[in-house]
Amino acid sequence: MKVVHVVECFAAGTAHFINLLTQYTSCEHIVIHGERVDEASAEAVKAKFPEGVSFIHWQHAQREIRPGQDIKALKELIHILKNIQGIDVIHLHSSKAGFLGRAACFLLGKKQVIYTPNGAPFARADVSPKKKSLYILLEKMANKLSGQVVCCSPSEAHSYEELGIKTTYINNGTALPALSPATLTAKPEKTFTIVTCGRVTEQKNPALFNEIAASFVQQQDVKFVWIGEGEKEQRAILNAANISITGWLSKAEVESSVSASDLYLSTSLWEGLPFSVLEALSLGKCLLLSDCVGNKDLVKDGYNGFSFLTATEAIGKIQWLMQNREALRQMEKHSREWSEREFDIQIVSRQYQHLYAQLAGKEHELTVL
Known part of the structure; x- marks a missing residue:
C-alpha cells in the first residue's frame, strides 16, 4: 500500500x-x-x-x-x-x-x-x-x-x-525498551527525584510545575528535573531552587534519566496522548499527571499513579508516595504491564x-x- x-x-x-x-x-x-x-x-x-x-x-x-x-x-x-x-x-x-x-x-x-x-x-x-x-x-x-x-x-x-x-x-x-536489572531493582531511599520531559511551553504549564517544586524546596532529599528546552520567558518561570533544567538530551540519556527517577510528573494543560508520558509508562514509572485530555488515559488512580487538578493535590500525592515506597514500586510494575498490553x-x-x-x-x- x-x-x-x-x-x-x-x-x-x-x-x-x-x-x-x-x-x-x-x-x-x-x-x-x-x-x-x-x-x-x-x-x-x-x-x-x-x-x-x-x-x-x-x-x-x-x-x-x-x-x-x-x-x-x-x-x-x-x-x-x-x-x-x-x-x-x-x-x-x-x-x-x-x-x-x-x-x-x-x-x-x-x-x-x-x-x-x-x-x-x-x-x-x-x-x-x-x-x-x-x-x-x-x-x-x-x-x-x-x-x-x-x-x-x-x-x-x-x-x-x-x-x-x-x-x-x-x-x-511507543517502542518498549528492555528494562535493565538496575531499573528493576528498588532504589535507595535517599533522594526522591521527580522528572518531566518536553519543551518548556505554556501547554506544559511550567508555572504549576514550579509551584509544586517550590513547596519542597526546604527538603534536601527531594529534587525536580525538567528534561527539555524552551523560550527564555518560559524557562524563567521554572525558578524554584530545587529544579534542574537539563536541556535536550539524547534518547539514551532521556531513558537513563527517567529510569533513575522515582516519579514522572506532567502538569500539562492539554495533550493528545503524550509520547513523553507513554515512554515513562514503558520504562515502568509511577505517574502523577494533571487531569487533562490525553493524560487521563494513561493513569489509573492507585494502580500506576495518580491524577490531580491542583498543586495542593499533587503535593499531597508526592508526600504520600514518599512515605509508601512499596506501593510506589507496585505502581511502577503496573505501568510497565499496562504499556505492554495496550501501548506497544x-x-x-x-x-x-x-x-x-x-x-x-x-x-x-x-x-x-
Missing part, C-alpha cells in the same frame, strides 16, 4: 508518531511536511526516519490561521497530491494539515482519508473563547468534506463526539495496518511486520 502522510507541524510528538508508523507498518510511505524552524529543522527530523521514506516539502504550510497564506498552502497541497500516482490512503496529522488536507481531498475527490488530531485544537488552554469557537467551527466544516477522524486517545475521541463529530481512536504507542507500538501499528488496508480495499493482501 502507498500511504501519504500530510503534516504541517513536522516536529516533536507529531513527527515522532509518523516516524513510528513508517517503521512499523509495511507500506510505502510518503511524507508531505511543513517546517517549524524554531523547534527543529526539517532535515534534522527527516534524518531520524528509516530508509525508504520519501519526503516532499510543503513550503506554504504554517501554524497560524492566515487566509492568504492558507489559500497558497491549499493550492500547493492540491498540486502535490495530484502528482503522486497510486495513492491508497492519505493520513492527515494535526489540525492545520487536517483542515487543509480534507479540503484538498474533497476538491480532488479522494475519499480514503484519515485525520488524526494528536491534540484537539479546541482543547487548547492558551487561546481565547472566541478562537476556540473558531476552531470548533473549522473542525465541523472540515468533517463534512472528506475522511474520518481517528483520534489518538479515548478522551480526545470523546471531546470530538461531544461536538457531534463521529470518530474512533487508536492509541498512540507493534500492537498500535497492526491496528493502523488493518485500517489502511480496509480503506484501500486491500485486506486480502494484508501483511504485518
Whole structure:
C-alpha cells in the first residue's frame, strides 16, 4: 500500500508518531511536511526516519490561521497530491494539515482519508473563547468534506463526539525498551527525584510545575528535573531552587534519566496522548499527571499513579508516595504491564495496518511486520 502522510507541524510528538508508523507498518510511505524552524529543522527530523521514506516539502504550510497564506498552502497541497500516482490512503496529522488536507481531498475527490488530531485544537488552554469557537467551527466544516477522524486517545475521541463529530481512536504507542536489572531493582531511599520531559511551553504549564517544586524546596532529599528546552520567558518561570533544567538530551540519556527517577510528573494543560508520558509508562514509572485530555488515559488512580487538578493535590500525592515506597514500586510494575498490553507500538501499528488496508480495499493482501 502507498500511504501519504500530510503534516504541517513536522516536529516533536507529531513527527515522532509518523516516524513510528513508517517503521512499523509495511507500506510505502510518503511524507508531505511543513517546517517549524524554531523547534527543529526539517532535515534534522527527516534524518531520524528509516530508509525508504520519501519526503516532499510543503513550503506554504504554517501554524497560524492566515487566509492568504492558507489559500497558497491549499493550492500547493492540491498540486502535490495530484502528482503522486497510486495513492491508497492519505493520513492527515494535526489540525492545520487536517483542515487543509480534507479540503484538498474533497476538491480532488479522494475519499480514503484519515485525520488524526494528536491534540484537539479546541482543547487548547492558551487561546481565547472566541478562537476556540473558531476552531470548533473549522473542525465541523472540515468533517463534512472528506475522511474520518481517528483520534489518538479515548478522551480526545470523546471531546470530538461531544461536538457531534463521529470518530474512533487508536492509541498512540511507543517502542518498549528492555528494562535493565538496575531499573528493576528498588532504589535507595535517599533522594526522591521527580522528572518531566518536553519543551518548556505554556501547554506544559511550567508555572504549576514550579509551584509544586517550590513547596519542597526546604527538603534536601527531594529534587525536580525538567528534561527539555524552551523560550527564555518560559524557562524563567521554572525558578524554584530545587529544579534542574537539563536541556535536550539524547534518547539514551532521556531513558537513563527517567529510569533513575522515582516519579514522572506532567502538569500539562492539554495533550493528545503524550509520547513523553507513554515512554515513562514503558520504562515502568509511577505517574502523577494533571487531569487533562490525553493524560487521563494513561493513569489509573492507585494502580500506576495518580491524577490531580491542583498543586495542593499533587503535593499531597508526592508526600504520600514518599512515605509508601512499596506501593510506589507496585505502581511502577503496573505501568510497565499496562504499556505492554495496550501501548506497544507493534500492537498500535497492526491496528493502523488493518485500517489502511480496509480503506484501500486491500485486506486480502494484508501483511504485518
